[in-house]
Structure formats: structure tokens, C-alpha cells
Amino acid sequence: xxxxxxxxxxxxxxxxxxxxxxxxxxxxxxxxxxxxxxxxxxxxxxxxxxxxxxxxxxxxxxxxxxxxxxxxxxxxxxxxxxxxxxxxxxxxxxxxxxxxxxxxxxxxxxxxxxxxxxxxxxxxxxxxxxxxxxxxxxxxxxxxxxxxxxxxxxxxxxxxxxxxxxxxxxxxxxxxxxxxxxxxxxxxxxxxxxxxxxxxxxxxxxxxxxxxxxxxxxxxxxxxxxxxxxxxxxxxxxxxxxxxxxxxxxxxxxxxxxxxxxxxxxxxxxxxxxxxxxxxxxxxxxxxxxxxxxxxxxxxxxxxxxxxxxxxxxxxxxxxxxxxxxxxxxxxxxxxxxxxxxxxxxxxxxxxxxxxxxxxxxxxxxxxxxxxxxxxxxxxxxxxxxxxxxxxxxxxxxxxxxxxxxxxxxxxx
Numbered sequence: 001x002x003x004x005x006x007x008x009x010x011x012x013x014x015x016x017x018x019x020x021x022x023x024x025x026x027x028x029x030x031x032x033x034x035x036x037x038x039x040x041x042x043x044x045x046x047x048x049x050x051x052x053x054x055x056x057x058x059x060x061x062x063x064x065x066x067x068x069x070x071x072x073x074x075x076x077x078x079x080x081x082x083x084x085x086x087x088x089x090x091x092x093x094x095x096x097x098x099x100x101x102x103x104x105x106x107x108x109x110x111x112x113x114x115x116x117x118x119x120x121x122x123x124x125x126x127x128x129x130x131x132x133x134x135x136x137x138x139x140x141x142x143x144x145x146x147x148x149x150x151x152x153x154x155x156x157x158x159x160x161x162x163x164x165x166x167x168x169x170x171x172x173x174x175x176x177x178x179x180x181x182x183x184x185x186x187x188x189x190x191x192x193x194x195x196x197x198x199x200x201x202x203x204x205x206x207x208x209x210x211x212x213x214x215x216x217x218x219x220x221x222x223x224x225x226x227x228x229x230x231x232x233x234x235x236x237x238x239x240x241x242x243x244x245x246x247x248x249x250x251x252x253x254x255x256x257x258x259x260x261x262x263x264x265x266x267x268x269x270x271x272x273x274x275x276x277x278x279x280x281x282x283x284x285x286x287x288x289x290x291x292x293x294x295x296x297x298x299x300x301x302x303x304x305x306x307x308x309x310x311x312x313x314x315x316x317x318x319x320x321x322x323x324x325x326x327x328x329x330x331x332x333x334x335x336x337x338x339x340x341x342x343x344x345x346x347x348x349x350x351x352x353x354x355x356x357x358x359x360x361x362x363x364x365x366x367x368x369x370x371x372x373x374x375x376x377x378x379x380x381x382x383x384x385x386x387x388x389x390x391x392x393x394x395x396x397x398x399x400x401x402x403x404x405x406x407x408x409x410x411x412x413x
Contacts, residue, residue: 004319007031007066009058009081011039013095014072016303018043020312023298027316033061034073062088068118068319070312071095075181076172076376079104086115093120093315096183098333100176100376102341102357102368105334109359112330120315121333123187124303125153125246127310127326129269129296130259131188134250137257138192142275144254146193149234151248153184154221154241161214163411167404169395174215175387177375178204178222178239179347182340183333185236186224188248190336191328197234197335199227201353202343205239207388215399216240217387218375224343226356236339269305331360341374347389 004027008014011034021029033055034040040054055061058081062069068091071078079099082092098121099105112119125131137143157164157173165171179202190197203223211220221239228234249258255275260266299309310326317325328336342354357364373383386392 003028004316005030005065005067006070007033007061007064007068008070008072009033009061010070010072010074010095011036011043012072014070015043016308017070017072017093017312018047020302020309024312024316026320030066031055031061031064033058058084062090066090068093068315070122074172076100076176076374079108082119083107083111086111086117086119089115089117091118091120091315091319093122093311094333095122097180098183098330098337100180101374101379102338102371104379105338105359106365106369109330109334109365118315118318118327119330119333120311120318121183121328121330121336122308122311122315123183123191123328123333123336124307124311125184126188126191126328127307128188128246128305130271131192131248133271134248134257134259135192137255137273137275138250138252142255143250143252143257145252146195146228146230146232146250147253148232148251149189149193149249151185151189151234151236151238152245153236153238154243154245155239156242156244157240158210158214162403162407165215165403166407167215167400167402169215169397169400172376174395175217175375177340177344177385177387178218178220179224179340179344180337180374182222182224182236182238182343183336184246185238186226186234186339187328187336189234189236189250190332192248192250193228193232195228195230195232196358197226197339197356198229198358199353200339200343200346200356201225201351202346203351204344204347204389207390207393210242211240212393212395213399214240215395215403217393217395219388222340222343222347224339226339334359344385344389345373348385 006027021027031053069085071094075097078094082094085092165173204219205221207219224236226234247261257273260270299306302309314325314327318327338356342356346354372380374380375385375387
């Protein structure tokens, strides 16, 4: 079997994908690209592999003719690179997020359809132990019809902010609306039930002292309430809260299942279930669940609780012809992300409920082909949205200077 040749864009977040390539005999890492030369230099020394080439320019990396490209660059820049790769006949694994506005969503979807190549969305939280088990229960029929779900992705990033933003006032993390980074909380629930979102309302948490210290111009987080195509309701909460929480809960017509919350002292691969077949039972039972299959064992040391392994494994498997590989295609990726775009529009329009377009419908695509509205001034033009619904805060230069100084202190050699 000929190995799949892989190029990786983004040496920081892409490191977990680079490590994966060293351990999967089905693939060969051929190139890594990053605009930060110091990262490439360090990686080159560590890998010590002359067969891997390193580039600061993406077009130069593409001359290596990889079969597939992993996009682990900045979250607001995935779509343009994905489209370029697909147009060049390359398979694409895109890290979070898939796009940052509706025009990019239309362009990405059509590039996938035209190319016939595999586009896989690396929403790794879908592959953590608890969401995988809840998905298994749902698909077995044990939970019945999906009626309600909740997802939380709350992450206090202040301690690591210098390491991931470098004190750069233009960094996407300092400028993106809190609503847009929504697929860690929404994605696993939609991947469990396979239903499409049709309506959404948004609620914004305020810009506060913590976000001001970080240099982040958005509110600290958001809450999104989604109506699904079967009438079920889904609630998502995500953002930079003071404490962390990764948590999912599903209510079905026959039973319930939810993951264990952080900071409980209980194993994070545990789930609570109530699957009794009579009404009135309110006792939830804790079931410690951890798959014992060979793939899970291989994923043990991968990033994000092993979930990073599965995004790569499934992507490569799909390229090699395994139609059952559990990848997230472009349509499902947009189902996970578009609620964030329209929840923010809900807030900007006084909290009204917004319809979520289904871009599978070519007629709906035409309504958004030239819709560049987002919080990124490089692409939004005169459609620029404020980072925060009450107006983009003015952050003093001294804040970014302090973050930059801390980054340099931590990374000085």
C-alpha cells in the first residue's frame, strides 16, 4: 500500500498531527509550514529527519505535492487555505474553525463539491470518551428520540494567553466574537444525534476585568439556544470563564446520559445514565466508561484526552477508502459552526430568534455568497462587526506590551 503523503500547516497546534504521522505506518510526513521560523528550527532539530521539508511559505510547501494537507494554522484563516488545497486536488483536514463568515462557508462547500476530495473537520471533542459512548447509546436506541441536549466548553485561558497570542493586538483570539468559537460545545451533540439546526437565539456574557487584562475585545463567553429540525432544543455555553468545564448532557425519549463534570474528583471518562423503562425514575447511575479497543489504546497519549488521534486516524482511513470512517464532512462542520454566526446576529438584533440557513440548498447559498460579516477587519471590509455587541472595547497598548513581555520571559533561551 502506498503511503498517504501529508503536509502540515501550523507547527504549534499542528504538533499533535506531526507526532501522529510518526506513528501511523499508513502515512508519510513530507512537509511542515509555519511563518514562525523559530518553531520550524526547533522542530527540525527535534525530528532529525531529512525526508521532511520545512517552509515559511505555504505555496512553496505545496510544491512538495502532498496527497493531503492538515490545516492547523490560525482559526480564522482555515477556509482560504482549505479552498486552495481542494482546488489543487488535495484532501483536507481542517482544525477548528471551518470558516469565519458566510461567504467563506459558501465558497468552501462548493470547493469541496467541485474537487471531489475529502474534507474532514477536526472537531476533536466529538471523539472524547464520554461523547463517543453517548453516541453509541443513542445509535443503539437506548436513549430514544433526541429531545434536549446541553454542551459546555469553558476554558480559562488567562494563564496561557501569552503563549497563544504573543501580545499581538491583531491576533484572532483578541478580536473574534465569543460566539464564533462554538463547535467544541455544539459539535459533539450534533455528532451524537445527526440532526440539523434550524433556529437560534444568542445571549452574550459581558466584557469584564479578566478579558480586559488579557487584551481580548469580546465578551468573556456566550450562550446559544438552538432548535433542531425535529423540534428538540440544544443549549451551548462556551467562552473564557474563570473555571474550566467540558460537559455534555443528552435527554432522549427513553433515557438520559451525561458526562462527568470537571473538578468532581470522578473519572472524566465516566458518564451518568438513566435508562430505566418506566416513568418517574430519577436515579442517575454513574458508569465509568473507557473503550478497550485497540484504537483507543493507541490514542492513549494523544492530545485532548486521545481525541486528536481519532481526527487523524479517521481522516487517513477515509482517504484510503474506508467509507465507515467516522469523519465530519463539510456539511456537518457548517451545521456545527453556523449557529454561532447567527446567534451573534441574534444579539446584534436585540435577541430575536434567527433562522439558520441550510447551505445544502443551492438557492440559500446565493443569499450569502457576498456576506463577509465577521469581526476580522482583513476580510469583512464594510461589513465589519464589533467584537463585542455593545461596541469594541479600546484596549491600551500597555496591556499587549505586558502580555508580550511575559511571552518573551517564558520563552527566552
